[in-house]
Amino acid sequence: MSRRTVLKAGATLLLSVVAPLRAYAAQILAVRVWPADDYTRVTLENDTDLKATHFIVKDPERMVVDIEGLELNPTLKSLVAKIQSNDPYIKQVRVGQNRPNVVRLVFDLKEEVTPQVFTLPPAGNYKHRLIFDLYPVKAVDPIAAMIEKGDWTDPAPVPEPPTAPKLEPREEPKLADALPKVDKQGKMVRMITIALDPGHGGEDPGASGKNGSREKDIVLAIAKRLKGKLEDLPNMRVMLTRDGDYFVPLGTRVEKARKVQADLFVSIHADAFVQPTARGSSVFVLSEKGASSSAARWLADKENLADTIGGVNVKNHDKQLASVLFDLSTTAQINDSMKLGRSVLGEIGGINRLHKGSVEQAGFAVLKAPDIPSILIETAFISNPEEEAKLLDEAYQNKLADAIVTGIRRYFAKNPPLAKNRLT
Numbered sequence: 001m002s003r004r005t006v007l008k009a010g011a012t013l014l015l016s017v018v019a020p021l022r023a024y025a026a027q028i029l030a031v032r033v034w035p036a037d038d039y040t041r042v043t044l045e046n047d048t049d050l051k052a053t054h055f056i057v058k059d060p061e062r063m064v065v066d067i068e069g070l071e072l073n074p075t076l077k078s079l080v081a082k083i084q085s086n087d088p089y090i091k092q093v094r095v096g097q098n099r100p101n102v103v104r105l106v107f108d109l110k111e112e113v114t115p116q117v118f119t120l121p122p123a124g125n126y127k128h129r130l131i132f133d134l135y136p137v138k139a140v141d142p143i144a145a146m147i148e149k150g151d152w153t154d155p156a157p158v159p160e161p162p163t164a165p166k167l168e169p170r171e172e173p174k175l176a177d178a179l180p181k182v183d184k185q186g187k188m189v190r191m192i193t194i195a196l197d198p199g200h201g202g203e204d205p206g207a208s209g210k211n212g213s214r215e216k217d218i219v220l221a222i223a224k225r226l227k228g229k230l231e232d233l234p235n236m237r238v239m240l241t242r243d244g245d246y247f248v249p250l251g252t253r254v255e256k257a258r259k260v261q262a263d264l265f266v267s268i269h270a271d272a273f274v275q276p277t278a279r280g281s282s283v284f285v286l287s288e289k290g291a292s293s294s295a296a297r298w299l300a301d302k303e304n305l306a307d308t309i310g311g312v313n314v315k316n317h318d319k320q321l322a323s324v325l326f327d328l329s330t331t332a333q334i335n336d337s338m339k340l341g342r343s344v345l346g347e348i349g350g351i352n353r354l355h356k357g358s359v360e361q362a363g364f365a366v367l368k369a370p371d372i373p374s375i376l377i378e379t380a381f382i383s384n385p386e387e388e389a390k391l392l393d394e395a396y397q398n399k400l401a402d403a404i405v406t407g408i409r410r411y412f413a414k415n416p417p418l419a420k421n422r423l424t
Contacts, residue, residue, distance in 0.1 A: 026050055026069050029127060031079040034202040035087040036246035037140055042090075042107075042132040043203060043311075044076070050130045054117050061109040065117070065132065070103045072096065079105070089113055089134045112137045116313050124309040126203075131311055142239055142260050191235050192417055194408070195257035197267035197366065198223040198240065199303070202247030204310030207272030209388035216245065218391045219268045222379060225401040226268075230408070247310035250365045258369055263417045264340065264408065265374035267366050270391055271299065272383035279387050280355030282378040283345040285337035286368060287361035299378070300362035334361075336373035339415060344375060344407030351399045352380060352390070377404070 027047045034041040044050070044067075054065045070076075076095055083090050091108040098104035116133040120126075198220040200206030206215025220242070227238040239260050241253040248256075257265045271282070284296065291297030341359035348354070355378070367374040379400060380387035390396045 028070070028073055028076045031075060031082060032203070033079070033082045033084075033087070033090075034246040035084065035090075036242070036244055037088060038242075038246070038248070039133050039135045040087055040089045041202060041246065042079070042093075042134075044079075044130040045126060046128050046130065049119055049121075049128050052117055052130055054115060054132075056115070061112055063107040063109060063113065063115055063132075063134070065105040065107070066098060067103045067105070067130070069101060071101070072103055076103065089136065107132075107134070109134070116316065118313045118315075120311045123311075124204075124305075126309070129203075129311060131313075133313065142256050190417065191237055192264075192412070193237050193239065193260050193262045194230055195239050195241060195260065195262035195265045195372070196223045196227055196230075197253050197257075197265065198242055199267060199269040199366075200247075200306060200310070201242050201245055202310060204247050204306050206306075207270060207382050209272075209382045209391075210276070210385050211388060211392075213382060213388055213392055215270045215272070215382055218270050218382065219379070220245070222391075222397050222400060223268050225397055226266075226404055229401050229405045233405075233409075249307050249310065249312045250304070251307075253366055254369045257372055262369075262372050264411075265367070265369055265372045266344075266404070266408075267364075267374070267376040269303065269376060269378050270380060270382040271378040273381060274383075276383050276385060278355075278381050279384045280353045281345075281348045281380055282355045282360060283341040283348070284360050284362055284364060284367070284376040284378070285341050286334055286374065287363060288331070288334065291362035292360045293356075296360040296362040300364045303376075304363075304365045330370055333370055333373060336415065337367070337375055340373050340408070340411045341375045343410040344377065344404055347403040347407040347410070348377070348379075348400065351396075351403050352387075355381075 028044055029047060030043075030045040032041075032043040032045070034043070048069075050067055050069065052065055052067045054063060056063055072095065079093055079095055083093050087110075089110055091110050093108070094106040096104055113134040114137055116131075116135065118131050118133075120129040120131060122128060198216070200216040200219070202216075204216065206219070208214050223240060224243075227240060230236050230238050239256065239262065241256050242248045253267075254265075271278075284299070287296075291300060338359055345354065345359055349357075359375075364376050367376060380391055382388050382391060
């Protein structure tokens with residue numbers, strides 16, 4: 001056998017070994033960054049499961065991540081440009097080929113963080129994901145954040161509530177009669193705290209409309225309008241479970257509401273169905289005995305998938321579920337939730353068709369605060385082109401927010417909040 005033949009055979013053998021390795025090398029399909037006050041999430045979406053190791057370097061603060069089985073590509077390089085100057089925790093990121101088959105990411109940090117690095121299997125429209133969640137060492141205090149964003153410490157006389165649309169044939173609710181006034185020294189005695197929960201966010205877009213609208217964007221816009229209108233009322237303050245485009249696990253949403261000792265919890269959504277003809281608004285509360293209809297059960301199962309699609313660290317999530325989403329919801333809580341739900345549903349029925357004329361019940365995980373009256377509002381079907389257009393209309397969003405405010409006022413007029421030992 002000639003030398004040329006031997007060399008050719010050797011080259012062919014080498015290619016037969018290397019080619020499959022290259023063919024099965026992991027490919028980064030997309031990179032995403034979700035900054036928020038609570039934490040910053042960095043997501044690498046890829047076509048296979050990745051193995052990563054990380055460590056923290058001090059002075060200055062850095063997080064170093066080595067990802068195995070990966071070659072640097074333009075998509076991964078684009079991560080550098082996705083870090084914005086207003087990111088609370090990341091100053092910049094550097095990306096490079098540390099050694100053959102290993103890519104290194106170096107996150108230059110603005111402060112000390114507690115990182116969580118984990119992988120997620122394919123879910124929804126996503127392939128495999130490698131997640132970096134960067135939490136501040138000192139967690140954000142929701143009560144302190146509320147006080148920082150609004151001045152509730154200065155005592156002030158309680159003004160008359162804003163004039164609401166005339167309601168016939170029922171009597172106009174008088175919120176001022178239901179809310180505590182100031183004492184003889186002019187000090188505020190009691191404030192009402194409402195937790196508004198815009199559904200989905202970040203990695204979890206929620207439902208989508210025919211024209212490309214996303215549930216997470218619409219419900220955040222409605223929640224912000226609702227927050228402003230509620231805070232125009234006397235003795236009222238509002239906490240949003242998220243105020244931007246980032247993912248909040250279901251248990252964390254409940255936990256946030258309980259930390260601020262919320263008097264009400266209102267979760268806001270925009271439903272979708274396989275048939276575009278489905279339409280109408282709905283209000284749901286928790287059920288102890290099962291869903292009130294097959295549609296309610298289907299919807300609750302779909303909404304409860306948010307953690308799977310949005311992505312939670314299973315190790316920490318199990319602990320959170322044990323401490324927050326326990327099934328201790330009392331009959332009293334559900335009864336109060338039903339009263340709130342009826343008040344809100346009645347008002348929403350004045351501006352939009354109702355999908356069902358009564359409050360429905362199902363096992364929504366986000367409604368499981370045992371001590372807070374909680375409702376979930378499906379504002380309309382985003383999958384219905386006509387209702388999608390309504391949801392995108394600012395005038396309609398205002399009408400919807402006004403209706404929810406009036407429903408809440410009616411509830412408090414008949415069910416004044418009990419005194420609580422809280423910061424006011």
